[in-house]
Amino acid sequence: MNTLFFSPGACSLASAIALAESGLPYRLQRVKFADNEQRSPEYLKLNPNGRVPVLVTEKGALSENVAILSYIAQMAPDAKLAPLDDPFAFARMQAFNTYLGGTVHVAYAHKRRGYRWADSQPALDDMAAKAPQNMRDCFTLIENEHLTGPWVLGETYSVADAYLFTLTDWLSGLGIDKADFPRVADHYDRMRARPGVQRALAEHEAG
Numbered sequence: 001m002n003t004l005f006f007s008p009g010a011c012s013l014a015s016a017i018a019l020a021e022s023g024l025p026y027r028l029q030r031v032k033f034a035d036n037e038q039r040s041p042e043y044l045k046l047n048p049n050g051r052v053p054v055l056v057t058e059k060g061a062l063s064e065n066v067a068i069l070s071y072i073a074q075m076a077p078d079a080k081l082a083p084l085d086d087p088f089a090f091a092r093m094q095a096f097n098t099y100l101g102g103t104v105h106v107a108y109a110h111k112r113r114g115y116r117w118a119d120s121q122p123a124l125d126d127m128a129a130k131a132p133q134n135m136r137d138c139f140t141l142i143e144n145e146h147l148t149g150p151w152v153l154g155e156t157y158s159v160a161d162a163y164l165f166t167l168t169d170w171l172s173g174l175g176i177d178k179a180d181f182p183r184v185a186d187h188y189d190r191m192r193a194r195p196g197v198q199r200a201l202a203e204h205e206a207g
Helices: 010-024 041-046 067-074 085-112 120-145 157-170 181-190 194-207
Strands: 001-004 026-030 054-057 060-063
Touching: 001 010, 010 026, 010 194, 026 067, 026 181, 041 054, 054 067, 060 067, 060 120, 067 085, 067 157, 085 120, 085 157, 157 181, 181 194
Parallel strands: 001 026
Antiparallel strands: 001 054, 054 060
16 A cells, blocks of 8 residues: 655645556555644654655655655556657656756745745745746746647657646646646646546545
8 A cells, every 4th residue: 555645735735646646555644734744753764855745655765746746656657647659658657746846946945935945035926027037938848849749749648748747737836827828838738638637626625
């Protein structure tokens, strides 16, 4: 049994979608940020960074969406969540996922998590003010260069689509209308229609 530690509204939704579509056995364990559970000694044993997601498997704990998404796809080959038989396509998927995790997520975090990079209030204010434009720049690149088909990898669905869907959902929190990015908006709507996505969203709300 796999256990995914998650928090509603967090990037852990991407891994939850992948699990819901994988056919693998799993359960969800909510981490209550309001109660600072992510900093508890028990949780820090699983992830010293004190963040979600964490996937506890029979072999141990994994953190970071890029790693978890890849693991799920490889553990459930019949679900066809990644191009496992094409090393180059798989690397393209990982490149996109790394961009989401290392650039897009960070751009968003400057709005609410500026304390990770600065202490002075003027610096925090500057980062928060810049976050919407940075996210617009990121999604302009995704719209024009990365999302060339119905899915991130063109005609082939993958866990990268679950990750993109999750971060697209954050645009409204910065006052950005995803309709400004027609391909991204179409992708978002197509994702919401998938049974696995609907299941993951329902489980997040119930959690």
